Amino acid sequence: MKTDAGVHSHHISQQFNIELEEIKSSMLEMGGLVEKQLADALTALITADSELGSQVRALDDEVNEMELAIDESCNRILARRQPAASDLRLVMGIIKAINDLERIGDEAAKIARLAMELAEQDGSSKGYVEVRHIGERVRHMVNMALDAFARYDAEAALAVAKEDVNVDLEYGSAMREMITYMIEDPRSITRVLNIIWALRSLERAGDHAKNIAEHVVYMVMGTDVRHAGLSSMEEQVKSEL
Template sequence: MPSDKEAFNQHISQQFNDELEEIRTHLLEMGGLVEKQINDAIVALVEGDAKLAQQVREKDDTINQMELDIDQDCLRILARRQPAASDLRLVVSISKIIVDLERIGDESSKIARRALDLVDEGQAPRGYVECRHIGHHVRRMVQESLDAFARMDTEQAFAVAREDKAVDQEYKTAMREMVTFMMEDPRSIGRVLNILWVLRSLERVGDHARNIAEHVIYLVKGTDVRHIGLKRMEAEVKKDVADE
């Protein structure tokens, strides 16, 4: 039985192989830009850097165009090559992953917009430490989910999915702290609300990183692991793949 990676290297023509490799490469390029967007948005927020925040906002159009271009490439491959089995899963997975990457870009743009608002209104009295901590956590999840895709590593993908639970808990704790602070100091409500929206965007980035990880597991194992819970997902990751 060929390994998972070997199965994805056996195509009907070298040209087909090149086309598949090209969309994989373009996805990873898009992922690298999205990672930078998350990092830059967090830095812009914490450091009150309006110029950097504006750059994040402007680059969102580039990410949107990359999604459209890769999606068109996927559609062309489906129409012209009519791939089957693992090749079909690769194209379908890429078409889904780029949607999550585009939405991560959107969330980064939202964070940058809140950073600009806070530059205008004056920094919020609380929440920057929490934003920086959760921001670095979810950025690492995105990075590791893309690395799992590049390596077709289901164990790493499952680790990302498991991390989403920790992010959800950090988000809930931070939200409670921010709400308590606003109740104690009503004058801070306007500025702290911007922090609450940032925290919400970061939590959504974690969700999208988990989605990417789930697509990787589907790509390699051929099983849709969405909505099944971590225990069943782990069982699928450890299960051997049948010959195709």
């Protein structure tokens, strides 16, 4: 697939090249922070660590501030440089990606809040296996999507979209298990509902990781694959190999 040098052109203005690399680096730094937020939120929930959950929620402000700063930098580039073609796709891809990263951070903060509530409740650990398993898949998706963006790799982005299908299937199965738990033991309803909300946040985080992967395909190939479906996305990517 295309590499860094093949996606956005090098300009007579070295400063423009620097500005493009800086916003990309800032976006990936924000991605790293969101990855940590998600990982810590899952740890807080599974280990009933209320203090860690509180730290994750506090980190959300930093993620929001990074989104605003990167968005402002991108808007300055659009206004001053008026980029075209691949450069424009790069800037627009970053603007869209930071929005999805901020949303993943929001879902991590929700999981952290649920972790704090569950830490105060007595009850079984039913549902934690499902949370851990789906959580690991979603964390991997986020990491894969950021890596695909860093390397301008549409094929790796396609792998993220394929993994989202697996996450959705496992999410559906886990939801059926949770409903069964509540039917068998009505006393567990409040606790299991919190697990259900955590699973829902993970599923949504996976959707945002898939969105980032779709932005990568657009950035590299100039083809908008949103709403196109997995088979259409795969056909587009494979046609470039």
